[in-house]
Amino acid sequence: xxxxxxxxxxxxxxxxxxxxxxxxxxxxxxxxxxxxxxxxxxxxxxxxxxxxxxxxxxxxxxxxxxxxxxxxxxxxxxxxxxxxxxxxxxxxxxxxxxxxxxxxxxxxxxxxxxxxxxxxxxxxxxxxxxxxxxxxxxxxxxxxxxxxxxxxxxxxxxxxxxxxxxxxxxxxxxxxxxxxxxxxxxxxxxxxxxxxxxxxxxxxxxxxxxxxxxxxxxxxxxxxxxxxxxxxxxxxxxxxxxxxxxxxxxxxxxxxxxxxxxxx
Amino acid sequence: xxxxxxxxxxxxxxxxxxxxxxxxxxxxxxxxxxxxxxxxxxxxxxxxxxxxxxxxxxxxxxxxxxxxxxxxxxxxxxxxxxxxxxxxxxxxxxxxxxxxxxxxxxxxxxxxxxxxxxxxxxxxxxxxxxxxxxxxxxxxxxxxxxxxxxxxxxxxxxxxxxxxxxxxxxxxxxxxxxxxxxxxxxxxxxxxxxxxxxxxxxxxxxxxxxxxxxxxxxxxxxxxxxxxxxxxxxxxxxxxxxxxxxxxxxxxxxxxxxxxxxxxxxxxxxxxxxxxxxxxxxxxxxxxxxxxxxxxxxxxxxxxxxxxxxxxxxxxxxxxxxx
Numbered sequence: 001x002x003x004x005x006x007x008x009x010x011x012x013x014x015x016x017x018x019x020x021x022x023x024x025x026x027x028x029x030x031x032x033x034x035x036x037x038x039x040x041x042x043x044x045x046x047x048x049x050x051x052x053x054x055x056x057x058x059x060x061x062x063x064x065x066x067x068x069x070x071x072x073x074x075x076x077x078x079x080x081x082x083x084x085x086x087x088x089x090x091x092x093x094x095x096x097x098x099x100x101x102x103x104x105x106x107x108x109x110x111x112x113x114x115x116x117x118x119x120x121x122x123x124x125x126x127x128x129x130x131x132x133x134x135x136x137x138x139x140x141x142x143x144x145x146x147x148x149x150x151x152x153x154x155x156x157x158x159x160x161x162x163x164x165x166x167x168x169x170x171x172x173x174x175x176x177x178x179x180x181x182x183x184x185x186x187x188x189x190x191x192x193x194x195x196x197x198x199x200x201x202x203x204x205x206x207x208x209x210x211x212x213x214x215x216x217x218x219x220x221x222x223x224x225x226x227x228x229x230x231x232x233x234x235x236x237x238x239x240x241x242x243x244x245x246x247x248x249x250x251x252x253x254x255x256x257x258x259x260x261x262x263x264x
Numbered sequence: 265x266x267x268x269x270x271x272x273x274x275x276x277x278x279x280x281x282x283x284x285x286x287x288x289x290x291x292x293x294x295x296x297x298x299x300x301x302x303x304x305x306x307x308x309x310x311x312x313x314x315x316x317x318x319x320x321x322x323x324x325x326x327x328x329x330x331x332x333x334x335x336x337x338x339x340x341x342x343x344x345x346x347x348x349x350x351x352x353x354x355x356x357x358x359x360x361x362x363x364x365x366x367x368x369x370x371x372x373x374x375x376x377x378x379x380x381x382x383x384x385x386x387x388x389x390x391x392x393x394x395x396x397x398x399x400x401x402x403x404x405x406x407x408x409x410x411x412x413x414x415x416x417x418x419x420x421x422x423x424x425x426x427x428x429x430x431x432x433x434x435x436x437x438x439x440x441x442x443x444x445x446x447x448x449x450x451x452x453x454x455x456x457x458x459x460x461x462x463x464x465x466x467x468x469x470x471x472x473x474x475x476x477x478x479x480x481x482x483x484x485x486x487x488x489x490x491x492x493x494x495x496x497x498x499x500x501x502x503x504x505x506x507x508x509x510x511x512x513x514x515x516x517x518x519x520x521x522x523x524x525x526x527x528x529x530x531x532x533x534x535x536x537x538x539x540x541x542x543x544x545x546x547x548x549x550x551x552x553x554x555x556x557x558x559x560x561x562x563x564x565x566x567x568x569x570x571x572x573x574x575x576x577x578x579x580x581x582x583x584x585x586x587x
Binding site for chain 1: 322325347350351355363366367371376381
């Protein structure tokens, strides 16, 4: 590995570490990552109590994904804006590590911590509801999780600069939370939705992540189907990375022209 | 090669006013300034609030794109070669912001050391050294949110020295510090100067600029109005005396009467709690006192002192009493 990539890797890891250290003190983040997915899982488990235990793994994985998406939308989406408010964005732009590398590290921390949502939902169903849960294809599930994390992190790299350049779009942040839960099939299959929504689901990386995770945890998907979901996740990750590189260049130029890196 | 080269640098801010009939208002913050800073020089940038000092520093530190002109740091253009400049410079802006308050001082430094590509071994040695240098050795493990303003400012100094930069931009580093803290920070700056670092310092405090700077540029309304050594700048007012009059609640009318006197060069008013200090520059010396007192008829007055001009008086003259 060249020296450049070593220093970028180190910068990514320390950005992730410092983000986690700060997040453990933040009540909003604790709500987004732990409390809200817990409530969603609780509601779904009560609703499906009469159906037996077959759907439980779907709910555990699905409610975990709601935490992942909310964390991405609210915490990673605000990752640049929050630096601007604290006056640290100027410090980050004025140093030699590219800003997307730092934001990647921050998003990685946010997405990884939100996996806590899945653990909380698992504990809830196992300890409170007494279900015995098993991941049908553990190795494939782990690979799906890893690819899902990469797709989510790169998607976060798109929304952060978009929110900085277009504060009006950020106003729709709340409205973007539940439609993605539904269109991605986090808590129930998209086959239950009207046909015209299916193309919308297909253009969302969270849908392919949910499909791979649900398929491998329940064992209801063939290897070919899982492989296809992985390919889609990789494709989306590459696409998001390309778009985000363009958006970051544009945002950093615009903020330096408009003098909006910091608030005076 | 000069460490900093500024040529006709200009920056215009545009703001939109109104909701229905939107208008674009333009404010010229920096208006074609030109200066050079030599390697190892401690160069002062002085000017009243809104003169364009911080805007200039932000353009030189690659954080703001100039509207016109050019600037080069260590031979690199601040717009086209920003990535070549950033590893070689350090900067701080006055105030408490720009740090991670929920992290400890040490964690803040670890974070920035990594971002500045300082290797882990050097980081481990450098952080205790810098914390000691800025007097935070025993507070480094505490969260920054518990630091006083002065401690935050000193942590900023440590942060900016992590990667041992060649050129430093210090924008009002002693702003808001208590006298002891400010004196200690000035000593840190002197030490940096002795390490042959190039430093561009902006400050409001004339004695600070006088004590530290090799040369001083004075800017007012975005324009450079003087550039010389502190000694040479003081000579600008060597023909004048300064008459300081303590007044209580002086009104604009009385000030206008003072300004209209033909022997008065410049008038500046400084607010001091319940009273004001009226500073009149005049070549007439103590002979100016009787007509001045006559012009201030009806204004409650305290002490009247005539003294030799200082660098601050030169500055007041250059910025036309706009302090």
